[in-house]
Amino acid sequence: MKIKWGVIGCGGIADRRTLPGMMLADNVELVAVMDANMDFALKAKEKYGAKYAFDKAEDLLALDEIDAVYIASPVAFHTEQTVMAAKAKKHILLEKPMTLTSEKSKELADVCAENGVKIGVGLMMRFHTYHQMMKKLIEDGKLGEIVSMRAQLTCWYPDMPGNWRQAKATSGGGSLMDMGIHCVDLLQYISGLKAKEVASFSGTQIFDYEVEDGGSIIMRMENGATAYVDANFNIPDDAAVCKLEIYGTEGSIFAEGTIGQVEGGNVRVTICGDQGAYNAAQERQATNSYIMEAELGNMYTKEVAGFSDAIINDTVPPVTALDAVNVQQIIEAAYESNETKKFVEIK
Numbered sequence: 001m002k003i004k005w006g007v008i009g010c011g012g013i014a015d016r017r018t019l020p021g022m023m024l025a026d027n028v029e030l031v032a033v034m035d036a037n038m039d040f041a042l043k044a045k046e047k048y049g050a051k052y053a054f055d056k057a058e059d060l061l062a063l064d065e066i067d068a069v070y071i072a073s074p075v076a077f078h079t080e081q082t083v084m085a086a087k088a089k090k091h092i093l094l095e096k097p098m099t100l101t102s103e104k105s106k107e108l109a110d111v112c113a114e115n116g117v118k119i120g121v122g123l124m125m126r127f128h129t130y131h132q133m134m135k136k137l138i139e140d141g142k143l144g145e146i147v148s149m150r151a152q153l154t155c156w157y158p159d160m161p162g163n164w165r166q167a168k169a170t171s172g173g174g175s176l177m178d179m180g181i182h183c184v185d186l187l188q189y190i191s192g193l194k195a196k197e198v199a200s201f202s203g204t205q206i207f208d209y210e211v212e213d214g215g216s217i218i219m220r221m222e223n224g225a226t227a228y229v230d231a232n233f234n235i236p237d238d239a240a241v242c243k244l245e246i247y248g249t250e251g252s253i254f255a256e257g258t259i260g261q262v263e264g265g266n267v268r269v270t271i272c273g274d275q276g277a278y279n280a281a282q283e284r285q286a287t288n289s290y291i292m293e294a295e296l297g298n299m300y301t302k303e304v305a306g307f308s309d310a311i312i313n314d315t316v317p318p319v320t321a322l323d324a325v326n327v328q329q330i331i332e333a334a335y336e337s338n339e340t341k342k343f344v345e346i347k
Contacts (some may be wrong), residue, residue: 001027001312002026002028002029002239002308003027003028003029003067003068003091003308003311004029004031004065004066004067004068004201005028005029005030005031005066005068005069005070005286005304006030006031006032006033006034006060006061006063006066006068006069006070006090007019007022007030007033007034007036007044007070007116008034008057008060008068008069008070008071008073008081008085009034009035009071009073009077009095010033010034010035010040010043010072011035011040011075012042012072013035013072013095013122013261014044014070014072014101014260015040015044015047017028017178017236017261018072018122018300018303018304019044019047019048019077020024020298020300021298021299021300021301021302021303021304022048022070022300022304023048023090024108024301025224025301025304025305026068026278026297026305027305027308027309027312027328028304028305030048030049031050031051031052031063031065031066031068032050032052032053032054032060032063032235032240033050033052033053033054033205034053034054034055034056034057034059034060035047035055036055036184037056038053039054039211041053041054041055043090052099053147055212055276057081057084057085058084061084061085061088061090061236062088064150066090066094066125067090067091067311068091068093068307068308068311069085069090069091069093069135070093070094070095070304071085071087071092071093071094071095072122072123073094073095073235074164074170074171075095075097075099075100075164075170075171075172076164076169076171077151077169077248078094078095078098078108079099079100079104079108081110082098082112082119083092083108083111083112083119083135083187085230086111086112086115086117086254087115087236088121089115089116089117090117091117091119091307092112092117092118092119092120092313093119093120093121093122093307094108094119094120094121094122094321095121095305096121096122096124096181096182096324096327096328097172097173097195097324097328097331098324099172099178099330100120100169100171101170101328101332102185102325102328102329102332103121103171105324105325105328106321106322106325108321109321109322109325112321113288118304118305118307118310118311118317119317119320119321120306120310120317120319120320121123121317121319121320121321121323121324122303122319123181123182123185123319123323123324123327124202124299124300124302124303125182125184125185125186125259125260125299126186126189126318127297127302127303127306127318128258128301129263129294129296129297130160130255130258130263130264130265130267130292130294131186131189131190131258132167133170133188133225133267133292133294134244134246134253134255134267135189135190135192137253137269138190138191138192138246138248138309139192141250141308142250142251142271143208143246143250143251143252143253143271143321144248144250144251145223145250146191146193146221146223146224146225146226146246146247146248147225147226147228147247147248147249147251148225148227148245148246148247148255149221149227149228149245149246149247150223150227150228150229150230150243150244150245151178151182151183151186151187151189151227151228151229151230151243151244151245151259152183152229152230152231152241152242152243152244152259153179153180153182153230153259153260154179154230154231154232154233154234154235154240154242155232155233155235155237155240156176156233156234156235156237157175157207157235159209159247161253163209164293165178165211166207166209166210166211167210167211168208168210168211171211173211173212173232173331173335174202174209174211174212174213174215174336175202175211175212175213175215175232175233175234176200176202176212176213176215176217176229176230176331176335177201177211177229177331179232179233180215180217180231180327180331180334181229181327181331182192182220182232182259183229183230183231183259184205184217184229184327185323185324185327186244186259186331187219187229187246188226188326188327189193191195191221191225191227191246191247191294192322193221193222193223193225193227194221194222194295194326194328194346195219195220195221195227195346196219196220196221196222196345196346197219197220197343197345197346198217198219198220198330198334198337198343198345198346199217199218199337199342199343199344199346200213200215200216200217200218200333200335200337200338201215201216201338202216202334202335203338205231206234208236211234213232213233213234214231214232214235215230215231215232215325215338216229216230216231216317217330217331217334217336219330222317233301236332240259241256241257242256242257242258242259242260242265243255243259244256244257244258244259250271250272250273251269251270251271251272251273252269252270253267253268253269253270254267254268254269254270255267255268261299263296263297263298263299264296266291266292267291267292268289268290268291268292269289269291269292270288270289271288273288303318303319306318329346330346333345333346
């Protein structure tokens with residue numbers, strides 16, 4: 001069985017990653033595309049073999065043959081378009097952040113529930129093969145008790161007049177909301193631990209736009225572990241490392257390049273077990289490390305295919321709206337901490 005899809009917002013991430021990923025999914029059929037710029041819609045229709053192209057979301061949603069929609073428009077349009085899709089009884093895969101505020105995002109989840117449609121959110125980095133393998137290692141207790149974690153995502157994003165991501169009214173925030181949200185989600189997802197308290201610094205250091213071009217978050221997790229997130233729009237891509245580190249009482253995971261839009265990177269795992277005993281010399285000559293190896297794929301394909309499976313089998317989507325609401329609340333707590341210079345509790 002194939003789920004028939006429409007796409008709202010054909011530029012940016014949709015054209016660069018998600019639509020190509022859709023083409024590789026066995027349970028997906030692209031039916032229609034829509035963009036406010038009709039030229040974009042027509043180009044996407046031809047490029048990806050869709051039957052229809054529109055410049056109004058309501059026209060796409062009026063198609064009876066569509067089962068689900070992927071919404072990748074600017075965040076400021078998410079609420080209106082998601083409500084329309086829910087009322088049209090279309091299942092919804094929505095890009096992150098869901099809306100401009102976590103409160104509005106929770107309301108969207110409620111609207112979808114009231115209309116009997118599923119909603120998933122585009123936190124696609126969960127589907128990276130290495131991230132899945134990391135999660136399994138921790139679930140199996142191979143790292144012992146988690147005590148410290150770090151995730152980092154950066155890029156170079158200079159001033160672009162009129163760019164919606166660089167204005168708070170249309171984006172909800174800068175580097176933390178756009179990229180830090182992935183890091184927060186990955187640390188919670190891989191470790192199985194929820195953040196309970198947040199402290200943060202953020203601001204615009206290099207560029208002139210009103211949202212932050214860099215920020216860091218410190219989270220106290222529910223087991224007492226400390227987790228760190230770095231998200232920057234002001235580091236050149238060629239200088240970026242994008243580390244992911246997890247340390248436990250019996251081992252560690254150290255990754256570079258797994259946090260990003262392409263499934264890749266490298267991962268070193270060290271499992272100490274009983275060898276993690278006290279050593280006054282602290283020689284640190286690990287002989288029990290290995291490089292993680294696996295056949296890698298396409299995160300976007302797995303994201304869309306996973307959501308399609310949830311529709312076919314009437315199961316819970318792999319990434320739920322409440323998952324996304326939670327990480328957005330943490331980002332909002334980070335902004336509050338930066339402004340008040342206080343720790344903020346996550347409730």
